[in-house]
Amino acid sequence: MRMLNFLLAAAFIGLHGCATTGAPAPKEPEAAPQPNLVNVYYATGRQPSAERDVYFGAERAELSYGMADVGIPSRHLVGRHEEPTLLRFESTPDDRKHITVQRKTNYSKDAFYYYLNKAIARSPGGKVLIFVHGYNVEFAEAARSLGQLASDLKFSPVVLFSWPSQGSLTGYTVDETNVEWAQSQFLELLNGIIDQTPAKDIYVVGHSMGTRLIARGMTTLASDRSAGDLIRxxxxxxxxxxIDSDVFRRDVAPRLARTNIHVTLYASSGDNALMASRAFHGYARAGDSGEGLVVVPGVETIDASIASGGLLGHSYFTEDPRIMEDLFSLLQSGQRADNRFALQPVEDKDGRHWVFRK
Structure with a gap:
C-alpha cells in the first residue's frame, strides 16, 4: 500500500511537471507593423470639408496651405498603389495594408513656407517636387498618390497642388472649368516656391488634366521671371x-522649349480615360499614343503603352513598377531617356521617341 501511494505521488509530480515545462507557452501576437509616414505639403483651392477622411471637398475656395501625413504600409511594393478592393472583399482602408491619409495639419501661408523650407534644407541638394493631380480626383486620393510617389522615388519634400476636381467620372465638364479657374492659384504657388524657398532644384510633375495647369503656369513664368529664376x-x-495633341505640338511644346527646362511626356495607347476625352472633344490627346504619338523638338516622349494602369489604364504611373523605376532614374539620377536602361529608342518621321524594353 505504501509503495502504491509512492507511485501515485510520483506520477502526479511527473504530470504536474509536464504541465509547466512541456509545450512552450503560446507566443504573444505580433503587433501590426506601423506604416511609414510621408509628409505631403499642400496648397489647395478647395473648400474644407467636415466629412471624415475627406478633408477638402469639390467647391472652390481661396488658396489654403497645410501638410498631410500619408501612411505607406510597411510591406508596400514599389509601383503598387495599395487600396481597398472588392476583389479581396475590402470596403474600408486598413493602414497596415493600404496607403492612407493619417492626418492633416492646416498652416498659415507663412507657417507653410517655414516648415517647407526646413524640409528643403534637409534634402540633398535643396530639392523640392511639385505635383498636380488630374481629373476625377479627390483631395485625399491626390495626397495618397503623391505620398506613394514620394516613397517610391525616395524624394523629399513634395508639394501637392490640389485644384477643385469633382472627383467624379461625370464631372468632366466642371473639372475643365475649374482647372481654368485654378490657373492663378497655381501660378501663386510657383512664384511662392521661387521667392520664398531656398530650393535649388525644382521638379514639376503633372498628371492628366493637371498638365494644363503646368503648361500655362510654366509658360507664364517664362515671360514674367528672369532666366536666373527659371534655371532652378x-x-x-x-x-x-x-491636352489637345495639335495644340500641344503647335503652342505648348515650343513655349516650354523656350524655358530651357527639360520636358518629359509619358503617353499610352491603353489609356481609356484619354480615349474617352478624345471622343468627347473630337481630337486626340497628347497623352494618347493610339493615334499619332506626339514627338516634337524639346520634349522626350516615352510610349508607356506596355504599362498597366488600373481599370481605365490612366493611373499607370502609380500602378506599374516599370514607370516608377523610370521616373526614379529621371528625377533622382538625372538620366535622360537615351541613358535609361529600361528604354529603347525608336526613330520615325517625326524624330526620336522611346519605348520600354520587353
Missing amino acids: FRDIVMIAPD
Whole structure:
C-alpha cells in the first residue's frame, strides 16, 4: 500500500511537471507593423470639408496651405498603389495594408513656407517636387498618390497642388472649368516656391488634366521671371496629358522649349480615360499614343503603352513598377531617356521617341 501511494505521488509530480515545462507557452501576437509616414505639403483651392477622411471637398475656395501625413504600409511594393478592393472583399482602408491619409495639419501661408523650407534644407541638394493631380480626383486620393510617389522615388519634400476636381467620372465638364479657374492659384504657388524657398532644384510633375495647369503656369513664368529664376527648374514631367495633341505640338511644346527646362511626356495607347476625352472633344490627346504619338523638338516622349494602369489604364504611373523605376532614374539620377536602361529608342518621321524594353 505504501509503495502504491509512492507511485501515485510520483506520477502526479511527473504530470504536474509536464504541465509547466512541456509545450512552450503560446507566443504573444505580433503587433501590426506601423506604416511609414510621408509628409505631403499642400496648397489647395478647395473648400474644407467636415466629412471624415475627406478633408477638402469639390467647391472652390481661396488658396489654403497645410501638410498631410500619408501612411505607406510597411510591406508596400514599389509601383503598387495599395487600396481597398472588392476583389479581396475590402470596403474600408486598413493602414497596415493600404496607403492612407493619417492626418492633416492646416498652416498659415507663412507657417507653410517655414516648415517647407526646413524640409528643403534637409534634402540633398535643396530639392523640392511639385505635383498636380488630374481629373476625377479627390483631395485625399491626390495626397495618397503623391505620398506613394514620394516613397517610391525616395524624394523629399513634395508639394501637392490640389485644384477643385469633382472627383467624379461625370464631372468632366466642371473639372475643365475649374482647372481654368485654378490657373492663378497655381501660378501663386510657383512664384511662392521661387521667392520664398531656398530650393535649388525644382521638379514639376503633372498628371492628366493637371498638365494644363503646368503648361500655362510654366509658360507664364517664362515671360514674367528672369532666366536666373527659371534655371532652378530642373524637370517638367507630363504624365498622360489631357491636352489637345495639335495644340500641344503647335503652342505648348515650343513655349516650354523656350524655358530651357527639360520636358518629359509619358503617353499610352491603353489609356481609356484619354480615349474617352478624345471622343468627347473630337481630337486626340497628347497623352494618347493610339493615334499619332506626339514627338516634337524639346520634349522626350516615352510610349508607356506596355504599362498597366488600373481599370481605365490612366493611373499607370502609380500602378506599374516599370514607370516608377523610370521616373526614379529621371528625377533622382538625372538620366535622360537615351541613358535609361529600361528604354529603347525608336526613330520615325517625326524624330526620336522611346519605348520600354520587353
